[in-house]
Amino acid sequence: MGKHLSNSILISAILIGLLTGSVQLKAIDLKTAAAIDQEIEKNRAEIIKIRRFLHMNPELSNREYETSKLVANKLTALGLEVKTGVARTGVVGLLTGALPGPTVAIRADMDALPVEEQNTFPYKSLNPGVMHACGHDVHTSIALGTAMVLSNFKDKIRGKIKFIFQPAEEGAPAGEEGGASLMIKEGVLADPPVRAIFGLHVWPDLKVGQVGYAEGYTMASSDSLTLTIKGKSAHGARPQEGIDAIVIAAEVISNLQNISSRLVDPTEPLVISIGKIQGGVRSNIIADKVVMEGTVRTLSAELRDQIPEMIEKIAAGICQSYGASYNLDYERQLPPVYNHPEFVRLVIPWLFKSIGEANVVEVRPQLVAEDFAYYAERIPAFYFFLGVKSPGQMTAAPLHSPNFNPDERAISVGIKAMCHLVLNALEQQASLKTSGEVESVN
DSSP, X not given: OHHHHHHHHHHHHHHHHHHHSOOOOOSSOXXXXXXXXXXXXXXXXXXXXXXXXXXXXXXXXXXXXXXXXXXXXXXXXXXXXXXXXXXXXXXXXXXXXXXXXXXXXXXXXXXOBSOOOOXXXXXXXXXXXXXXXXXXXXXXXXXXXXXXXXTTOGGGOEEEEEEEXXXXXXXXXXXXXXXXXXXXXXXXXXXXXEEEEEEEEEEEEEETTOEEEOSEEEEOEEEEEEEEEEOBOEETXXXXXXXXXXXXXXXXXXXXXXXXXXXXXXXXXXXXXXXXXEEOSSTTEEOSEEEEEEEEEESOHXXXXXXXXXXXXXXXXXXXXXXXXXXXXXXXXXXXXXXXXXXXXXXXXXXXXXXXXXXXXXXXXXXXXXXXHHHXXXXXXXXXXXXXXXXXXXOXXXXXXXXXXOOTTHHHHHHXXXXXXXXXXXXXXXXXXXXXXXXXXX
């Protein structure tokens, strides 16, 4: 509790400085904006080539060895200060501007998913059972492209830009640490301290050219549960001699849905999904044990704290009525992604100016989860959705689908948005005195 309070006080202090600083956007004048567009176009073919190479060579969480090498080599060639081996396979590049000022960061994730690709284009995955089905190849390419473009604008940069290439966003393998939490633990937000951070996710519900955002809670917390029902085995023809764990499990699953429909405010987003169930040994034997695994998603920190007890009460009540027992293993995993409203209101005009007000869309919070949340717990953060649905396309394959195929024209839009966001943020923050405040939260 004390740590979260400390983080909240720090974020508030930075936001007060941001909102009371100079509001003159000198970084992105018309001439600079046109020059950024030219650099994006000049590098577009190379960036697409990088994205396709990454798509052909996907690597799982904490195993992004070749991806890390590619990223580090590209950043080094651009003249950035590069650090490798952060949080196992993470890479951090630091671009230092010609003018003094603070540091802001861009974060991109690099890991792929254990999905067998079903697309047939020439650059489909060459790694059987592994695919960039969540668009992290696009995220990495956009961050690299932003570095390529902005390395030509050092004279415009008031401070430093930290490019964070993170492994294991999809979750570290069992028994390993990884992802955003480990990067923070290893000091990625310090030396120099980062005052604000930007991130994006490709979004197949939005068209190419569009950017979506939400104020406040933007993506959900994600917790996992393993619920074991323990009954008593018996012959299927004599069920009265046993305690049927399958029947009990079915009743528990049905009643878990009553939490969101009857036990909490129906306007409060909540999802409890049982995605895996295993029990029984033979068709004519009453099962003595059933193991269920599921996920819990919500946008409310208060409700999140209440859910384990609610699940416990339902399981206990049903099991007691049948003479069974149970065990609940509930694991808190990712916190919700929080876009600090004051920061959102500050940066949205920059997006209007860069990609056009009509292309910036306010969207509903999503119940998917993202470990970018750990950064947003510590410093002002802005996480947005980048449209990747092709023009004229009614629907696009969803994230984590073996057919996921984002329109590559979105990459240039993502780079442009990031360039404008970081240059304007640095200009906005340049009036603040740099300090080591952020270091205290690592």
